[in-house]
Amino acid sequence: MKNVADLAGVGVKTVSRVINREPHVSEETIARVRRAAEQLHYQPDIQAGNLRRADRRTDTLGLLVGSVANPFSAAVHRAVEDIALERHVAVFASSLDEDPERELSSVNAFLRRRVDGLILTTIQPSQAYLGIQLDQGVPIVFVDRRPHGIEADTVMTENAEGASGAVEHLLAMGHRRIAYLGDDEKIFTARERKRGYLDTLRRAGIAPDDRLVIDNLDDEEKASAAVAHLLALDDPPTAIFSAQNLITVGVITSLRSAGASTRVALVGFDDVPMAALLEPAVTVVAQDPASIGEIAARRVFDRLDGLDEPAQEFIVPTRLIVRGSGEIRP
Amino acid sequence: MKNVADLAGVGVKTVSRVINREPHVSEETIARVRRAAEQLHYQPDIQAGNLRRADRRTDTLGLLVGSVANPFSAAVHRAVEDIALERHVAVFASSLDEDPERELSSVNAFLRRRVDGLILTTIQPSQAYLGIQLDQGVPIVFVDRRPHGIEADTVMTENAEGASGAVEHLLAMGHRRIAYLGDDEKIFTARERKRGYLDTLRRAGIAPDDRLVIDNLDDEEKASAAVAHLLALDDPPTAIFSAQNLITVGVITSLRSAGASTRVALVGFDDVPMAALLEPAVTVVAQDPASIGEIAARRVFDRLDGLDEPAQEFIVPTRLIVRGSGEIRP
DNA sequence: TTGAAAGCGCTAACAC
């Protein structure tokens, strides 16, 4: 900036005014400064400016999702990026990988870079450690999972209700032996969906059968193996509720190879790519990751714009997409 | 930092030493400083530090991909993140959306934040505008597409060769009327794949039929419509080479609804989710996005570590995955 | 309309 000022024959403050489009600079001076900046390939350093700027904004956001490679997370990410772009805010994106250590290191990495706000998917048992930042006015919005030990804005899918819808659909088709295949109960969404499953069965007067309830399925292979196990039971389930998208894929593979895909009904939680093109097409309770990302990002910016109201929970509805696999009768 | 220093009863430089784990500080002082930092919830501002630090590193990377929501891009992103994480480098991720304006604004957003390096997918006709940064020593690695007007490291798929492999496979199955469905020729990869298709046909002594070559398919719907058009020809193709993953999905949908999916052969470029579970399963020329991301990120860090050799092109091999749709005979 | 001086939070250089 000093070099540009010297070349243009003005003071640094005038260069600053031109760069930031502040008023009270003559047209002629503006032109001279612009020419000098161009000539020297001047790129303003916004971080340096933010050091002294009154609002101390870095125009930067920290986003932590399950994994940037997961379709659900990627859709959340894209929505956040689009909202951020409108405000010239850049997004740091990181993957959680269900690793508590990664949660802490990512959050710290964001904080040390003085992001203006945080959008977080978490796995630590408590997020109380973020209370300090929240008190300091850093907007934090939790996505997909409810935080613990702290009151903050949260955007999530209606997990229990969605799971209930899936199970009710299977019940309506006449099923009584409905298996549950889910993820690690350390994960908030897994607990919620399982709760929806269990509650719905009980409401229907069906005592859940422990042998049909399988947790800790954190990849396709484990899900496939679980299905093989279920099918080998004396009284196998006539329907499966699969509580996560990777699990659903594993279930489909396994049902297919056992020749059971047209016999055993399947409803998955979270949509699966190409679901409509499979045989049978896969009935799912679809989430709306784009809405989740959008609501979260808007909330962060609303708070940055001064919105001061109590933390709120935003519940994003699911949608049952009937495609075939869920309508197989027992 | 000043506050921590005061509370610990030391100078700021000592706090700096403790934070950065520099040597020559007594154990006791370290403990006192840590306690004070803890008590004040001190978070060092790494941007401020980088302002004065000798290497001027921000420990930050700019990544521009097609779209963070696209599975190919997402896999590249994930690989870059993993490499960056090892070095405590945070990644700004943005989507290009095939928009030349977005290329410029993203690159500028990165540069103004003084990223240590850039990994870019581009759409502008020329990237000569980046010559200045390159000369200044900012490592820039282009991914997926070759830049123009500038010599820089580039990591890409063997597009033409992969397309050749697909077409050769269809030829080997006895096909002579093979259609090409591709994206906008403004996109580097689309041009390359088309070239592979045309060259291979000619080498086989087959004159390409203009009616079987369709470009500018930038979404599933257009691809579906193109297939409907092809099937309505007097002498329709017996096989289709689909040059991009979204196009492949559109082709599958359209073949399916026309009842032609077991009659017309299909080989896609870039793998498609669930491809193995479809009927028929989809034969593809698979890319390796994780390798692309990894090679690109390593190259950036090698350059940051002082590697000084001419720009190089890294060609990542494709792999023909035979699954069924490509083995249908005419 | 313009510029000089101070200072944002930190590290480099050097003195003690």
Added chain:
DNA sequence: GTGTTAGCGCTTTCAA
């Protein structure tokens, strides 16, 4: 082993 001073690139304040 520890502290002091200058300065990174910019904005703020205030005077001209």
